Amino acid sequence: MPKPEILDVQGQAVHGALNRLGISGISDVRQGKHFELEVDDAIDDETLHKVAGELLANPVIEDWVVTRA
Amino acid sequence: MTRVGVITFPGTLDDGDAARAVRRSGAEAVALWHADHDLQGVEAVVVPGGFSYGDYLRAGAIASMAPIMRSVVDAARGGMPVLGICNGFQILCEAGLLPGALLRNAGLHFVCRDQRLRVETVATPWTSGFAAGDEIVVPVKNIDGRYHADAATLEQLEAENRVVFRYVGGNPNGSLNDIAGISSADGRVVGLMPHPEHAIDALTGPSTDGLGLFISLLGAVAAA
Numbered sequence: 001m002p003k004p005e006i007l008d009v010q011g012q013a014v015h016g017a018l019n020r021l022g023i024s025g026i027s028d029v030r031q032g033k034h035f036e037l038e039v040d041d042a043i044d045d046e047t048l049h050k051v052a053g054e055l056l057a058n059p060v061i062e063d064w065v066v067t068r069a
Numbered sequence: 070m071t072r073v074g075v076i077t078f079p080g081t082l083d084d085g086d087a088a089r090a091v092r093r094s095g096a097e098a099v100a101l102w103h104a105d106h107d108l109q110g111v112e113a114v115v116v117p118g119g120f121s122y123g124d125y126l127r128a129g130a131i132a133s134m135a136p137i138m139r140s141v142v143d144a145a146r147g148g149m150p151v152l153g154i155c156n157g158f159q160i161l162c163e164a165g166l167l168p169g170a171l172l173r174n175a176g177l178h179f180v181c182r183d184q185r186l187r188v189e190t191v192a193t194p195w196t197s198g199f200a201a202g203d204e205i206v207v208p209v210k211n212i213d214g215r216y217h218a219d220a221a222t223l224e225q226l227e228a229e230n231r232v233v234f235r236y237v238g239g240n241p242n243g244s245l246n247d248i249a250g251i252s253s254a255d256g257r258v259v260g261l262m263p264h265p266e267h268a269i270d271a272l273t274g275p276s277t278d279g280l281g282l283f284i285s286l287l288g289a290v291a292a293a
Binding site: 005006007009010038055056059060061 | 126127130134162163168169170171173174175176177217218219243
C-alpha cells in the first residue's frame with residue numbers, strides 16, 4: 001500500500017467515482033497491490049518480508065503486510 | 070572516440086534517439102542489451118526511456134534487476150557517468166543509484182508537451198557545459214513522473230545541490246519542489262523525467278538544448 005504520507009491520486013479518483021454511485025459514508029480510498037505466492041513450507045516469514053521489501057514493494061513509497069492463508 | 074553505451078530492455082522506446090544524440094555530440098554509441106553483463110568498455114551509459122517490461126510491478130522495477138543493470142550499478146559506484154531519462158530515471162531510482170521514486174502524475178494524465186527546465190547545477194558530467202541558471206526547453210512525456218522523496222531526503226538533495234533540473238513555467242505532474250532531475254551524491258549519476266535526446270535537432274525537436282547534456286559528457290570525459 002502507498003505510505004500514509006503519499007498522495008494517492010488513483011485512490012482519490014476511485015473515491016470520486018464512488019461518490020457518483022450515490023453511496024455516502026466512504027471518506028477515503030487508498031489503492032494498493034495484492035500478490036498471492038505459492039510457497040514451500042520451508043519458506044519462512046523472514047524470507048517473505050525480504051521478497052516484499054526487495055521486489056514486490058518499493059520501501060520508499062509503500063508499506064506491506066505478509067499474511068498466510 | 071569516446072564510447073557511450075545505450076541500453077535496450079524489452080519495451081525500451083527511446084534507445085534510437087538516445088544513440089543518435091550520442092553520435093550527434095561526437096561520441097560513439099554502443100548498443101547494450103539488457104540480458105548481457107558486459108559493458109563493452111564504455112566510458113558512460115545512457116539508460117533511455119520507454120516502458121521496460123511493460124512497466125509491470127512498478128515503472129522500472131523489473132529492469133532494475135536486469136543483468137546489465139548489475140554491471141551499471143557496479144560501474145556507477147566506481148564513478149562511471151550514468152544518465153537515466155524518463156523510464157531510465159525510474160530504473161535508476163529502483164536500482165538504488167538515485168534516491169526517491171516516481172509516482173503517478175498528480176492529474177492522472179499522460180503529459181506530453183515541450184517543457185522549460187532550469188539547470189540548477191553544473192557540477193555533474195552531464196551538465197558541465199551549461200551555466201547554472203540556464204533555461205532549456207525539451208519534451209516531457211510520461212504518466213509516472215511525479216518525483217517523491219521523504220522530507221529528510223529532499224532537504225539533503227537541496228542542501229547538497231543535487232537537484233539538477235527544475236520545472237519552470239508550470240509543474241507538469243506535482244513533483245515535490247518542482248524537481249525534474251537529480252544526481253547521486255558524487256554527481257556522476259543523473260536522472261531526469263524530460264527527454265533531452267528528443268531535442269537535438271530543430272527539424273524534430275522544440276530546440277537543440279538537449280544536445281548540451283551529451284556535449285557536456287564529452288567534455289567531462291576528456292577532462293578526466
